[in-house]
Amino acid sequence: MRGQDLINAVLPDELILEIFNRLDDSKSTRDSSSLVCKRWSNLERLNRRSLRIGVSGSPDSLVKLLLQKFVNVRSVCLDVRLPITAPSQFGPSVGRRFRRRPSSQKKRRYGNVAAGSSAKFHVSPSGSSEEIDLEQNSLSDAGLAALSEATKLEKLSLVWCSNVTSMGLKSIAEKCGSLKSLDLQGCYIGDLGLAAVGQCCKHLEDLNLQFCEGLTDTGLVELAIGCGKSLRILGIAACAKITDISLEAVGSHCISLHTLSLDSESIMNKGILSVAQGCRMLKVLKLQSINVTDEALQAVGKFCSSLELLALYRFQRFTDRSLCAIGNGCKKLRCLTLNDCYFLSDEGLQAIGAGCAELSHLEVNGCHNIGTFGLESIGKFCRKLSELALWYCQRIGNNALSEIGRGCKFLQALHLVDCANIGDDAIYDIAQGCRDLKKLHIRRCYEVGDKAIIAVGENCKHLTDLSLRFCDRIGDDALIAVGQGCPSLRHLNVSGCHQIGDAGLTAIARGCPQLVHLDVSVLQHLTDIALAEVGEGCPLLNEIILSHCRQITDVGITHLVNKCTRLEACHMVYCPSVTSAGVATMVSSCANLKKLLVEKWKISQRTRRRAGSIISYVSIDL
Structure with missing residues (x-):
């Protein structure tokens, strides 16, 4: 009935907490729930399981305050790259201490904390205003000591927290x-801290030691x-x-290890x-970049029969x-990445095709010795292939992709x-076979x-993502076919397809x-007619270049922004016929705009005054 609270008056705390448990863990959802009323705010604080906190500025006291508010957190991410905010919900003292300078144009983000490490803030611990560089202030061992009071913690990320030491990790x-x-x-943690983790955290499953x-x-x-x-x-x-001695210990004691990532020149066979x-x-x-030879990888093939993903980078x-x-040996292999492995040839890829029927990715x-014959074997035997990426493969020709089209439905x-050797015939066969x-x-x-893209438009009705960058033989006929045949795009x-003009983009719209x-950048024949059609036909558009x-x-x-009300990002650098008036129209008409890239001189004073809440990035003179 109107005027009566049929939820809070009836539902007990336990049931509301159960509802919170079924919410997704996104910050926006959690924050929205906490704004319903004071009771829901208190219950949501008890229920929140994860926090993301920026660690530039003076984060130690902020960590302590957050843990007082959210006492049951299980996951905490402390990252110097996150933006810093001054959320008012954490009390007046935090709001006074962390206050942006008036000239800052970065949009505030409430709830989970932090900003780029080069930003500056006014800090007033004793009533006086003092400017400090956030690069000189980061999370310390005192902050980790405060964090250690979260005894239910299950997941902790300390990303580029360079001031913490083994003592903090030990706590x-x-x-x-x-x-x-x-x-x-990115933490400069020593052996003492890592040894303490080994002694005390007997349930540890996931450990990342990049740049330590x-x-x-x-x-x-x-x-x-x-x-x-x-x-x-x-x-x-x-x-x-870290050398082979460490990996020998891993091999001896970590018998349940299922994922290993190594980028080191100190590791040998x-x-x-x-x-x-x-x-x-x-x-x-x-x-990656490991000085191992065939002996080591032959052992992987011999002993690791459960291997599903193998990625090899810059092996020579x-x-x-x-x-x-x-x-x-690895019959369950599903994903294979070969990056700058110069001594591999068709023979190796043929062995993968013949032996790994489960391959899907x-x-x-840049493996310059792999050519058409190697990829043909993938098409013949790997029927479950769902994703294929070929970068800088100059020796692979049309026949290889034609075989993929025939075999990989x-x-x-x-x-x-x-x-360079892949052309219309290859893409035509892909379109015919991979519907x-x-x-x-x-x-390029x-x-x-x-011919190739017309076949795609006629056959691939489920296409959602099409990128044809700097393919200068593609013109309007291709986009007309895509517009007529791919309604889910x-x-x-x-960008850079110089033959495309208004007719092609109109068909898409x-x-x-x-x-x-x-992205229609560097299209010299595109005019306002195409933009008007896009505005009329694509109301969901949120980014245009x-x-x-x-x-x-x-x-x-003007035609574009009148209808594309969801636009969030626009790049229009080096559009000489767009003036400051056009930029002002974009800013005033797009309430959701978050990023606008233009030449600095096209921003009028009036637009600049409005830019604090709309534009997050404006280029300098280009």
């Missing part, structure tokens, strides 16, 4: 024995001994003092051999023998970059023209009403 380890996930990326330059084998060995039974995921990168022999449950292996010391071993990037995503294609990205493939990028992202479109004027901008 966390000693009080937060339930910790399952720990991210120490203070660590040596001593700390990681102690952790492997202490957490070996529970550790599932381990990432190591740019830790120069011995370490990878130990992991392969000891961690038989390994499912994900990512290796192994050959096709490694991939042959993977193809023979393949990326080949479930292909949904195709990425081609600088593949469920949803994403097609082609960049100069042999691809209208949401993302379109035709009339046939693709779900379009949300459009118009840079270097010389014939677009203020009139076209």
Whole structure:
């Protein structure tokens, strides 16, 4: 009945808490729930499980205050890259201490805290105003000591918290024995802190040690001994003092490890051999810049039969023998990435095709000795392939993709970059055979023209993402076919396709009403007519890139913004016929605008005054 509260008067706290448990964990949803009434605010604080906090400025006291408000948090992310805010809900003292300078144009974000590390704030601890550089203030061991009072903590991310030491990490380890996930990326943590985690956190499953330059084998060995039974995921990168000794300990104690990421020049064959022999449950292996040879990867193929994902980056010391071993032993392999592996050839890829029938994702990037024959074997044998990416593959020709089109009926995503020998016939066969294609990205493939994209428009009715960057043989006929045949298209990028003009874009506007992202930069023949059609036919558009479109004027901008009320981002640098009046129209008409990129001189004083709440980035003179 009107005027009566039929929820708070009837529902007990336990039932409302159960409702909160069923909400998604997004900040906006949680904040909206807490604004209903004071009772809901208090209950939501008790129920909130995760916090994301920026650690520039003076975060130690802020961490303590947040934990007093949210006493049951399970997950905390402390990241120097997050934006800092001064949320009023945390009390007047915080609002006074963390106050933006009036000239700041960054939009406030309430709830979960922080801003770029180069920003400056006024801090008034004793009534006087003092400006400090946030780069000089970050989370310290005192902040971690306060955080350690969250004894139910299960997930902790300390990203680029360079001021914390082993003592702070030790305080966390000693009080937060339930910790399952720990991210120490960019922290200068020593062996003492990591050893304490190994001794106290017996449930640790996920550990990230990227850019932890203070660590040596001593700390990681102690952790492997202490957490070996529970550790599932381990990432190591740019830790120069970690050697094969650490991986030998991992191989001996972490028998349940299923994900290993390594980027190191200090690891040799011995370490990878130990992991392969000891961690038989390994499912994900990512290796980069490691001085290993065929011997190590042959061991992976021999012992790691459960491997599902293998990513190899910049390897120059192994050959096709490694991939042959993977193809023979890893029958469950689903995802394979080969990046700048110069000594691999068709023989290795043929072994993968013949042996790994479950393969669904393949990326080949800069492997210059892999050609048509290797990829043909993938098309013949890997019937479950759903995503294929070929970057800088100059030796792969049309026949390879034609075989993919014939054999891989479930292909949904195709990425081609600088593949000089791939042309219309290849894409035509893909379109004919892969009718469920949803994403097609082609960049600088100069042999691809209208014939290929017309076939895509006629056959790939479920296409949602099309990018044709700098394919200068593609013109209006291609876009007309896409507009008529792909009504679900949401993302379109035709930047640098000089033959495309108003007719092609008009067809897209009339046939693709779900379009949300459009990039038509560097199209010299595009005029206001096309923008008017986009405004009329694409009401969901939230991002448009118009840079270097010389014939677009203020009139076209006006037509666009009158109908595209959801527009959030617009780039229109080097549009000489767009004036300050057009920019003002964009700013005044688009209530949801968050980013506008234009030349500085086109921003009038009146527009600049309004830009504080609308524009988040304005370029300097370009």
